[in-house]
Amino acid sequence: MKITLAQIKKGQKALINDFNVDVIPLKLLEMGCLPGNTVELLQVAPLGDPLYINVNDSHVAIRLETARQIEVEIIKE
Amino acid sequence: MSTSTLKVALIGNPNTGKTSVFNQLTGLNQKVGNYPGITVDKKQGVSKLSPSVKATILDLPGTYSLNASSLDENVVIELLMNKNDKDFPDVAVVVTEVENLKRNLLLFTQIKDLEIPTILVINMSDRMEQKGITLDIPYLEKELKTKIALVSSRKKTGIENLKNLIINYKELSTEPCLNASEIDPDYFNNLRHTFPNQLLYKLWLVITQDVNFGNLHRNEVSIQSFVKSEAELKRLQQKETIKRYQFINDVLKVGYTVNREAATDIRARLDRVLTHKFFGYIIFFGILLLIFQSIFSWSSIPMDFIDESFASLSAYAAENLPPGLLTDLISEGIIPGLGGIIIFIPQIAFLFLFISILEESGYMSRVVFLMDKIMRRFGLSGKSVVPLISGTACAIPAIMAARNIESWKERLITILVTPFTTCSARLPVYAILISLIIPEKHLLGIFNLQGLTLMTLYLLGFGMAIFSAYILNKILKVKGKSYFVIEMPDYKVPLFKNVALNVIEKTKAFVFGAGKIILALSVILWFLGSHGPGGNFKNAEQIIEQELAQNKISGEKEDLVASYKLENSYIGIIGKSIEPVIRPLGYDWKIGIAVVTSFAAREVFVGTLATIYSVGSHSEEETTIKNRMNAEINPITGGKVFNLATGVSLLLFYAFAMQCISTLAITKKETNSWKWPMIQLVFMSGFAYVVSLVAYQILQ
Structure with missing residues (x-):
């Protein structure tokens, strides 16, 4: 089943599978948000958006609409 | 005396303590100017490296990479691309931070591709123990083809070593640390054959960016049909980024080890409280109240003093100088005029003090995170919070602070509504009018009526800003990609200096x-x-x-x-x-x-x-x-x-x-x-x- 970064729960870790390069800002790629890297959802803002993630050891916040474009695979602990 | 002066450029990601390193190197020998034609701050300072060698240090704006997405970042690239620029550095010092070394090195590998002598500063080395990090410096130096200065701008260590490395910059390797052209060998080979005299990476930057660099004109490259579609370019840029990270990951696997057991994670604990759905907002509004308190009441003491001093000075001048036109000019024109300026210092200083502490500590990013969804309802971004708060000091730096809002529409709305927030220049107007028309009484024995009126005016300004943003959001039809990325830096105790x-x-x-x-x-x-x-x-x-x-x-x-x-x-x-x-x-x-x-x-x-x-x-x-x-x-x-x-x-x-x-x-x-x-x-x-x-x- 395909899920996106927007669907994982707080505290869960996932592997980035793929995304549509055209809609993902270059700046996010440069932060390390790239296929093959792991991402952890650290915090969700009080109103459910944005998401505070740790990707490739970079701590960044992105909006849900961006997170929906990133396909991930949950890593079972 | 013949002293040689080196030109040094400080480059680095935001939040790496680049400015602390700059302050350590230059002390009070610094000045802020502007790049010609644009409103980006140009910070320059002089550092005495040794009795005979001085260096002009240029603190370039923070950037995540050489792919510019803002005016500030453009400055960095334009300088590094143009050998004829008078500020072109003899040596580039890339400042990184020990905890985010991986991400910070991305920019470093790009700078290395420009074949400028480059020193790598790994800052905040005092945090290594606390975070369980160990570095293999000789290995890193070899793989990254550079010299490394481990610096703690907090503990003031490593600066002497950095100065020595700068003096001996001629020993630095100018070789790139990886071959990024492997992402599309045919394309880059072709490019190399067509422009044998140009640096490959420079060409690539010119193709991917929307600016001209020094003597290399964009059109010159365009005619050679090297330009690809936007989507193709972006795919290549992604490949390039992946390539660079692969290299960095491989290097760090050996040269950088983290003992997670030893690491104490204060960040997670603080985040839990500061971005809490209830306490997060309470704390934020508490801080706002504190800021206003300082402007309204604490700064009134020095302000009254300044006001009275200038009134007596004016009277003194009128009495003691020989009567005449010049005396009138001094006592009635210049002295009251000067007083009108100096009276602002306490308020401005308080505001910038708070804003600077909030930024330095890493808290401002949490505010952006907390407020983004709410602000978006009004067509603004979480990042609009910074301009709106800075607007209470002065609209000019506030409007400039809107620069890092990625979406053009959100940025435009922020720029348009920021002047509604009450800037400190309006404060004396409010203060004097309120003291004339509102009695100095207390409501219910606690709330100062005059203070309440002032608070109301601030709220009016802020409310109007939000309301206009809402209207503008409905009216404005601006197309453009909307996205939002903000780094959440680790918490730090702000450095006094x-x-x-x-x-x-x-x-x-x-x-x-x-x-x-x-x-x-x-x-x-x-x-x-x-x-x-x-x-x-x-x-x-x-x-x-x-x-x-x-x-x-x-x-x-x-x-x-x-x-x-x-x-x-x-x-x-x-x-x-x-x-x-x-x-x-x-x-x-x-x-x-x-x-x-x-x-x-x-x-x-x-x-x-x-x-x-x-x-x-x-x-x-x-x-x-x-x-x-x-x-x-x-x-x-x-x-x-x-x-x-x-x-x-x-x-x-x-x-x-x-x-x-x-x-x-x-x-x-x-x-x-x-x-x-x-x-x-x-x-x-x-x-x-x-x-x-x-x-x-x-x-x-």
């Missing part, structure tokens, strides 16, 4: 920037107020004497002459001619002049009235501006000029009107069009006029 230097620099910029205008206007106003055309002004004394003799008027002769002179001076004539427009708002011609001149800078309002009244009154005793205003009598009604109706009308006018010429100028610069500043001017001032009109007509 950084905060102090920042406060000094910002305050200085404000005082000297606005100060020149205020001082010049004070002198012009004084001249216009003490000279007049025709016989009425010259013969004021005889005319008043005559009228006194005929019992047409009564009162102290000196005061009567003074006010008669003022009415017939140039300024009086100008004021009277605009009176019909402002009369319905409850303003007389003196207030009118103050309102008009305050378009140069808000605080000029108080200074103008001070100048006008000190020109108008010849009594020798020292009086503060407030007393003079309070004593003004409306000749028609016989009541005070600054009564409740006029006061409220003025307060509302200042709450909503377009603030000053500088704000318009910065909006023009940042939006690159006259359309938006004109919309601001017409809409804001028109709205202010109507509101003040209604308020005055109801209250009078």
Whole structure:
């Protein structure tokens, strides 16, 4: 089943599978948000958006609409 | 003495402590200027590397990579691409932070591709133990083809080592650390054959960026049909980024080890509280209250002192200097004018102190995170919080702070509505008017009525900003990609030196920037107020004497002459001619002049009235501006000029009107069009006029 970064729960870790390069800002790629890297959802803002993630050891916040474009695979602990 | 001067550029990601390293290297030997034509701060300083070698250190704006997405980042690339630039560095110092080394190295590998001698600074080394990090420096130096300086700008260690590395910059390798052209060998080989004299990476940057770099013109590359579609380019850029990270990961796997057991994670614990759905907001609003408290009440002590000192200085000058035109100019023009500038220092300093602490500590990012969703409902971004808060100091840096909002529409709306927030220049206007019309009483024994009024005005400004944003969001049809990425840096205790230097620099910029205008206007106003055309002004004394003799008027002769002179001076004539427009708002011609001149800078309002009244009154005793205003009598009604109706009308006018010429100028610069500043001017001032009109007509 395909899920996106927007669907994982707080505290869960996932592997980035793929995304549509055209809609993902270059700046996010440069932060390390790239296929093959792991991402952890650290915090969700009080109103459910944005998401505070740790990707490739970079701590960044992105909006849900961006997170929906990133396909991930949950890593079972 | 022949000392050699090296040119050094400090480059690095935001939040790496680059500015701390700069401060350590240069101490107080720094100055802030502007890059020609744009409003990006250019920080330069001089560092004494050894008794015989000095270096000019240029602190470039923070950037995540050489793919520029903002004006600030452009500066970095344009400099590094242009060997003929007078600031082109002999050596590049890339500042990274030990905890985010992986991400920080991305920029480092790009800089290395430019084949400039490069030193790698790994900052915040004092955190290594706490985070369980160990580094294999010799290995890293070998793989990254550089020299490394482990620095702790907090503990002040490693700076001497860095200085030595800079002196010996000729020993540094200029070899790239990886071959990025492997992402598309055919394409890059072709490129290399076509431009054998150019650096491959430079060519690539020129192709992917939208700017010209030095002597290499974009069009030159375009004709060679090397340009690909935007999507293709982006795919290649992604490949490039992956390639670089692969290299970095491989290097760090050996050279960088983290013992997670040893790491204590304060970040997660603090985040849990500071971004909590309830406490997060409580803390944020608590901090806002603290900021306002400091501006309203703590800074009033030094401000009162400054106000009184200048009043006595003015009186002292008038008494002790030989009478004449020059003395008048000094005591009635220059001294009150200077006082009008210096009185702002406490408030500005407090505001920048708080903003600087919030930024340095890493807390500001959490505020952005907390507020983003709420702000988006009004067409703003979480990042608009920073401009809106900075706007309480001054709209100019605030509008510039909107630069890192990625979505053009959100950025434009932020720029347009930021001037509604109450800037510190309006504070003296509010303060003096409130003290004249609102009694100093306490509501329910706790809340100071005057304080509450001030708070209401701030809320009005802020509310209006949000409301206009909401409307603009509905009206504006701006296309553009919307996205939002913000780094959440680790929490740090702000460094005193950084905060102090920042406060000094910002305050200085404000005082000297606005100060020149205020001082010049004070002198012009004084001249216009003490000279007049025709016989009425010259013969004021005889005319008043005559009228006194005929019992047409009564009162102290000196005061009567003074006010008669003022009415017939140039300024009086100008004021009277605009009176019909402002009369319905409850303003007389003196207030009118103050309102008009305050378009140069808000605080000029108080200074103008001070100048006008000190020109108008010849009594020798020292009086503060407030007393003079309070004593003004409306000749028609016989009541005070600054009564409740006029006061409220003025307060509302200042709450909503377009603030000053500088704000318009910065909006023009940042939006690159006259359309938006004109919309601001017409809409804001028109709205202010109507509101003040209604308020005055109801209250009078």
